[in-house]
Amino acid sequence: MKTIQLFSSSEELIISETKKMLQNSEDMKDATVIEDTLKSLYMLAESISNYPSLLNQQELGKHSRTLETLVENLCSHPGLNLLLSTPTKAILGKGFTIAKMNFFILISYICADYLHLCSGSDNIKKVISLNVFSIMAEEVFISIISDDTLDVNLRTKAGFLLAKIWEYRVYKGIEELEPVLTDLWISRQSFTPSFGTMQGITEITSFCADRNPMWLTFLSDNEFNEDTLDSLKEYLMGLSYEEIMKIEDYMESESISSFNMADIEKTLGLKKSYPMKDYHDPREMYHFYARRKNNAIFRKKSCMRGPTRTIEEYIICYMLKHELIKTNGN
Numbered sequence: 001m002k003t004i005q006l007f008s009s010s011e012e013l014i015i016s017e018t019k020k021m022l023q024n025s026e027d028m029k030d031a032t033v034i035e036d037t038l039k040s041l042y043m044l045a046e047s048i049s050n051y052p053s054l055l056n057q058q059e060l061g062k063h064s065r066t067l068e069t070l071v072e073n074l075c076s077h078p079g080l081n082l083l084l085s086t087p088t089k090a091i092l093g094k095g096f097t098i099a100k101m102n103f104f105i106l107i108s109y110i111c112a113d114y115l116h117l118c119s120g121s122d123n124i125k126k127v128i129s130l131n132v133f134s135i136m137a138e139e140v141f142i143s144i145i146s147d148d149t150l151d152v153n154l155r156t157k158a159g160f161l162l163a164k165i166w167e168y169r170v171y172k173g174i175e176e177l178e179p180v181l182t183d184l185w186i187s188r189q190s191f192t193p194s195f196g197t198m199q200g201i202t203e204i205t206s207f208c209a210d211r212n213p214m215w216l217t218f219l220s221d222n223e224f225n226e227d228t229l230d231s232l233k234e235y236l237m238g239l240s241y242e243e244i245m246k247i248e249d250y251m252e253s254e255s256i257s258s259f260n261m262a263d264i265e266k267t268l269g270l271k272k273s274y275p276m277k278d279y280h281d282p283r284e285m286y287h288f289y290a291r292r293k294n295n296a297i298f299r300k301k302s303c304m305r306g307p308t309r310t311i312e313e314y315i316i317c318y319m320l321k322h323e324l325i326k327t328n329g330n
Contacts, residue, residue, distance in 0.1 A: 004093060004169040006045045011104070011127050018107050021114055030110050037103050044096050051089035054167045071159035074145050075152060082142055090166035094138065097169055101131035129282040133178055136286045138165050140312050143293065147309070150317065157320045176325045180212055181312060188235060189279045218318050228314045231296075231307035239264070240273035240295055241306035 007015065015038070022031040052058050058065045070087070077085055108124045141162040145155050218224065230241050237244065250267050251259060274291050276284060292310045300308040319325045 004045055004048055004096070004167070006042065007100075008127075008130075010123065011100075014104070014107065014124055014127060018110065022110070025114055033106070034110075037106065041096070041099060041103060044092070044099060048089055048092045048096055048169075051087070051092070054087055054089060054163050067160070067163055070163060071156055074159050074162070075155045077146070082146060087166065093166055093169050094135065097131055097134055101128055101135070104128050104131065125280075125282060129182065129285070130178065132282045132286050133182060134165065134169070136289050136312070137177060137181075138162065139289070139293070140310070140316055141165070143309070143313055144317060144320075147313075154317060154320050157325075158316070161325065176319065177316065180214060180315060180319075183212055184235070184311075184315075185285045188238070214319075214324070218315065221318060223318075223321075227307050227309070228311070231292075231309060231311045231314060234274075234292055234307060235311045238272075238274055238276065239268075240292075241299075243268055243273060245305075 015034075018034060019031065022034065054070060055067050073085055074082060083091075104124055104127050108121065108128065111121055111124060141158045144150060144158040145162065147155070230244075233239075233244060234241055239247075247259060247264060247267055250256070256263075273295065274288060276288065278284060289310060289312060295306075296308050296310055298304070299306045316325075
């Protein structure tokens, strides 16, 4: 029987060090909370593992289900919410990933109270980020599978990767994605856009200069179009397409050639489409994606101008198309 992997080696190390730290502090209350939460996670993981593997063939009466038929079923419902076509193991698994993320957030709170004893705060943040990334990657793949404007072969490849996430729950099948999208997020945090004419060329050139070589080939791909550019500008500038257009119109009407952050706040007000409360909280990476995704869906349904996919979706489609991600079902 296939089982989900409860913790990675780095996660196991953090748990072991946290337990040791609490023993040294003689804080039995926090130690009990850790142990009780761990028991709940083990029980949840065991329950999920009791469900049949999504990668193996299943026989029930005259019915047969394989990985291939699962992916085919997912891809046959474009434009629809896949919730009711999602295996139980996958539904419970997503809850498990969120529960595990919350567990390590709990550990981070405890470590903040014992700074003189805790030495792994950066590692804890990395682990939280990986769990957030796994949740986000799952939603990106679902968006690709549900998009009937994409080639069916591309959607099928995304389906195999999604099945891997559902089966293992420890970053299996998305190893190639994590460095690219995590680097994008880290770069966004330290990136100060020079708005200039708001065309984004300066920003994109600066962004690509010291990045993963894949970014240069991605930007020069013959399918990199205006929609992709607008999606990337949204990400780099932290503004919605509509906000960027509003600023461009204002600059043109006022004959302004450059714009800074203070001007933007004065023009748009304090309330923005993509507010960022705390860049140091890994969950903001998911919130940022979800807000842009909602706007993209709304534009597509309303036939409005602007990007109809997020930059994460464009990047993953590019990687699938050029076989930069392993998509076999093993």
